[in-house]
Amino acid sequence: MRRLVAVLLPILALGLCYAPGAAAQPPKKADAGSAKGPAKAAPAAPRKDPLAGFDDWVETVRMDWKIPGLAVSIVKDGQVIYAKGFGLRNVKQNLPVTPDTLFAIGSNSKAFTAASLGILVDEGKLDWDKPVRQYIPSFKMNDDYVTEHLTPRDLVTHRSGLPRHDLMWYGGPFSRKEMFDRLRHLEPSRGFRASYQYQNLMFMTAGYLVEQVTGQTWEQFIRRRFFEPMEMRASNTSVTELPRAADASLPYQEEKGEVKEVPYRNIDQIGPAGSINSSAREMAAWLIVQMNKGKYKDKQIIPEAQLRQTQTPQVVVPPSPTAPAYDELFYNSYAMGWIINAYRGHLLHAHGGGIDGFISQVSMLPKQKLGVVVLTNLSPNAVPDVIVYNVYDRFLGLEPVDWNTRRKDERAKAREAQQKAEQDSEAGRKTGTQPTHALADYTGKFEHPGYGVLTIAQGSDTLTMSYNGLRSPLRHYHFDVFETTESSTGRLKFNFAMNQKGDIDKVRVPLQGGVPDIVFTRMPSGEAGPETLKKLVGEYELPGASVKVWLRDEKTLMATVAGQPDYELVPYQGLEFQFKGLTGFSIEFKMSGDTPGEAVITQPNGVFTAKRKM
16 A cells, blocks of 8 residues: 655645646736826746656656556546556557556555445445444454444444455455455454554455445446446456457566566455456546546536545554655545545545556545546556656646655665565574475365465475465475465465374464464365265273264264263364364274274373274
8 A cells, every 4th residue: 555645736726727738827917006007917927837748757757667558647627637658558469558548456446345335325225333244144253342343434444453364365266255254264463443454355345245235246336336427438347357358458567677467367356445447547537526526527426425434534544664754745544445644735635556467546636626547557666656746746836756766766675675584584494404294294285264275285305385376385494394485475484283193284374464373274185985984883982981973964973972062073084083173182993894993082181092892
């Protein structure tokens, strides 16, 4: 999330409007000191065109950052006064970017989702401050209090207490409904409403709430309530539509100094947080609505009162401890889909967006009715910020800040910090150690109830990991810790752990800062068939007690100990089962010919062998 800025041009404060190439003419004034009547007014000095040299400057910045293509639009007083493309939308085919080229706008989709809730509040279908459970009874968070009190307002203001947990969904297989159901398994890192923490899953939930309240999908609602009345005819809500579009950009990424085309990243399942694709020209219509009390031409798109709600600060955004501090930028807060802040003393509403191969920025100076859209087809890059700041400095008559140099310096420092982090990681390695098990013992499928399935496989001489589309070899780091080596994953540490029997049964991975490592538990390697399960049924004797094993519904193995509740036996591997709900308890059946002769029961205080009663 990037912070954007705004400044005030004195001539605009006087109510004079700007059109490129036109000079404002001051009113004629009588010369009171002349007895001969009014003297001729001195010729007015031509007003400097704020956009003089802008095209060449943008092209220079684009080349500095190796961006294949970008588009810019500027809105002033309800009119699109500038819309232009630079560079290429398709490098291989040498196709140019135009003002109508579609780009993924990423998190700039959030303002559409927040406005959707505002429309439903105006229609009496929602209340900003009533619990989400009132509308979706199955809603559940990790904490019972949060479950009962979290509201639609909380969903779109990043104050739920959850950190990002982005790797739970990024590239994952879950549907929107499945992600909604898995929220209960994600740990918070802050108190409820205690502080701002950027959170995509809550915006996904806001979109799911729209669906539950209206009976329409979020995609249908966005098209019918925004795209169609605002004449955003080419805009859409899925990258699956981009290959069919007449004018759409491909995505590009820079790795080790080289710009490469990358596949479109499909994020439909989290769409309300970031899946809209649009053009500089069509996003200008969105800015017009935002600065025109919710109206587009003669149509009220967003009720004015609810538009004000979405643009009103709700939570303070604290400065990042690692971000540079600039005198021009201060007082960040988050509204609903908009960052509200100040730049050189002036109000700005803005939001950034980014997804694989695309970075965007949408911002406005609402008091001056001046807004800017910048869409780019390279990630990462800071050019949208640089261009927006420059536009405002130009229109507001201030000495331009050299944001381009600043951002390039920041990029260089970030790269140095990354290299140092890798060096520090290597310095913490205990050399001369070996894994405790053969590599094959670490392989299998491991599952977390929120994050899903992690797969560990064996390569020719090392392990490999696969999770939600992320893949990397795992090199041995030390002891039972392995780490990824691919640039797409960074240096993620995989810490394997064994159970009492010495089997590798868990792996801990730091997929989210601020919370304990995500723990994936080994999934059953193979389930016994119905005929085998029948053979395991019987009574197994321990000194002073016995365990009765029986079948429920002919497919679920159960265990009963006198004086205790019935326990479900969950398949683990082969003929070993775990007691559901009891950590560290398992039972493994040992076959004698075609029938089990005994069962080995493992529990925290020891291992016991029970003979099958014949």
